[in-house]
Amino acid sequence: MKILLKSAIAASLLATAMTSAFSAETGVHWSYHGKADPTHWADGVPDNAACRSGHRQSPIALSEATAQRVASKDFAIHYEAGSVALLNNGHTIQANVSDANDTVVYKGESYKLDQFHFHTPSEHTLDGKSYPMELHLVNKGSNGQITVVGIFIQEGAENPALEPVFVDLPATQATAGRQAQVDIAALLPSDKKALVYSGSLTTPPCSESVNWxxxxxPIAMSKQQIAAFKAIFRDNHRPLQKLNHRQVSEE
Known part of the structure; x- marks a missing residue:
């Protein structure tokens, strides 16, 4: 791990520059820093207008105390072990998933897991607390909508389920990555209690109607695992957005 961490640190300047890479969805520069940071994502880019004018934007500050209690869950998560294609997309480390059996059922609709990726620090906060990292599992439905499962990551013991990913993080941007076997079900915490709300993508084009x-x-990752990611992406989170009277439910 020490050798890998040194390699990641050596590549950090290059990777930091890559955080202003082109967006695959919008075809324009965007970044987390400098003149293309989140406050400028909509500048001169009509497709990114929601990043500035949207009223259901993510992430938000979540509060268990103010959430509406729901008697029964509207969601069920069905993940399993399988192969992922791991790559650096210029903004995060992303694992593309091809297994059709990885799904989330939300309000009776089935959403297939498309990919998962990481942010540091966490994009959402919980009861005023920010975590070192946040994992997003992005699920796409045949109805064109997206359901994202967000998981907070705290520092603790090494995470064996994520070791196949973090044993060799790709420090340079690529369109295709190495294959890794990941037990995606093991990434989930034992307690599936969740805060659910309607929001948006946290990256351009900030499309809304995303189920969160x-x-x-939280789940745990070791200090070394977190440091390895931070050596490549020192900060890739979008700041908190306004709630705008949206209802958050606890399920």
Whole structure:
């Protein structure tokens, strides 16, 4: 791990520059820093207008105390072990998933897991607390909508389920990545209690009508695993957005 961490640190300047890479969706520069940071994502880019004018933007500050309690869950998560294609897309480390059996059912609709990726620090906060990292599992439905499962990551013991990913993080941007076997079900915390709300993508074009399921119980990663990611992406989170009277439910 020490050798890998040194390699990641050596590549950090290059990777930091890559955070202003082109967006695959919008075809324009965007970044987390400098003149293309989140406050400028909509500048001169009509497709990114929601990043500035949207009223259901993500991430938000979540509060268990103010959430509406729901008697029964509107969601069910069905993940399993399988192969992922791991790559650096210029903004995060992303694992593309091809297994059709990885799904989330939300309000009776089935959403297939498309990819998962990481942010540091966490994009959402919970009861005023920010975590070192946040994992997003992006699920796409045949109805064109997206359901994202968000998981907070705290520092603790090494995470064996994520070791196949973090044993060799791709420090340079690429369109295709190495294959890794990941037990995706093992990434979830034991307690599936979640805060659920309607929001948006947290990257351009900031499209709305995204179902967010943010699990309240964090998972752990070791200090070394977190440091390896931060050596490549020192900060790739979007600042908190306004709630705008949206209802957050606890399920």
């Amino acid at each position: 399921i943010v699990l309240e119980q």
